[in-house]
Amino acid sequence: MRAGLTARGEDPGVVDQILALDARRRQAVTERDRLRARHKEVSRQMGQALARAHQEPSASLQAEALREEARALSQRIADLEQEARRLEAEMEGLLLTVPNLPRPDVPVGPDASGNRIVRTWGEPKAFPFSPLPHWELGERLGILDMERGASLAGSRFYVLKGLGARLQRALISWFLDVHTREHGYTEVYLPYLVRSTVLVGAGVLPKFGDNLYRDAEEDLWLIPTAEVPLTSLFRDEILPPGSLPRYYVAHTPCFRREKAAAGRDVRGIKRVHQFEKVECYKFCEPSASDQELERLVADVEDLLQRLGLAYRVVLLCTGDMGFQSAKTYDLEVWAPGSGEWLEVSSCSTCADFQARRANIRYRPAEGARPEYVHTLNGSGLALPRTIAAILENYQQEDGAVAVPEPLRPYMGVARIEPAQ
């Protein structure tokens, strides 16, 4: 565990703090339980003494003595109880700040420079002209309006119009159709506002609250990803034998304040405060999670291949992984107009990290002890960046954008023509 934290660039000293707190907590609990057992016995005797008291005068004296002893015990128990709770809360608070431990095959590295490109698919498209970035294409086609988005809600908000809005809807429908009909996922519709405990379960709180929008009056938070409510679908449940793996897919909006990224990626729709995403999520047995992650990545790659978008699969190193992740693959699509690889999906296994926080267990067999499930999540896919990639990759010399084959039934057109 210390090694895992060091690999992530975290201070392993927290482990010793936690262990020390736990030792003190256990000591308090043991003593408290011993006194409680005694207290129960005394109370029971007093009940009997009181029952006899109207016949034997001596019994009521006896009851008085017992009452005194019980009172003293009760006070000591309350003190120990408070001590145990304080230690437990302190330990819990520390535990919640500890990130997930990387799987053994995750490369160790300080930041994105340590990531490893696992494979690439397709060739970055060559253009006989100079390809435009999506924000210029979008404005010229009359399907993307950054200014009106800003006038409604500020920077990093945007408006999609006409075939732009329809393109987004087509992608969402097609993603959901492929995942449900061909990849075995069950579609779910989820709350976009959740309680803080749900954010804690997913590993977003307590550490990353400043990236979230929140209704303080109701203590409800806008979800930054569907992963958050999906994680807590079975919070505090024990899934019966034979119910794993379970695959879910959900389309939701995602809300992120992007405070930490102020000033970065300000052009276009690469980084925005509100965007749509289709999210794949799996619950599985621990022994299956490594294969399930590979299959999850394959399910998402399937979409990119059918869209004809060149992409690369990047295995994130320890220094670049998310807090809750044990192993993450990013899928990046080449965007010729912007001249960069756009992260359109991030597929992770959280192993039992989220399951512990949200208390999601399963019973391996009838009568067996419950164990924590493993959870996996992956975008399939994030909409704005996918739209950007499609616009930039499918732009034509005449200014139009071709519609990728799989989307034509959903779009009803084969081309998005420039606005007149």
Add this chain to the structure above:
RNA sequence: GGAGGGAUCGCAUAGUGGUCUAGUGCGGGCGCCUGCUAAGCGCUUGGGGGCCCAAAAGGCCCCUCACGGGUUCGAAUCCCGUUCCCUCCGCCA
């Protein structure tokens, strides 16, 4: 938004301050009985934590009657708060 009612073991229910361990029925498990099946009989029953044990098995103890507080020597039971569910009224896409 207003007025009520409710939450007890997997399910259904009993339980208005102590009667040692939350009762009963159903369901589940194990066993007995039994040509087969059914019925019957007996035993059993979830989760969390701590201690003993090298570990496993096992044993002992504590907690858990929606959740959190309070009253009390003692709370499923009384009081307060929260959550969720139900009924009625109002409003509403």
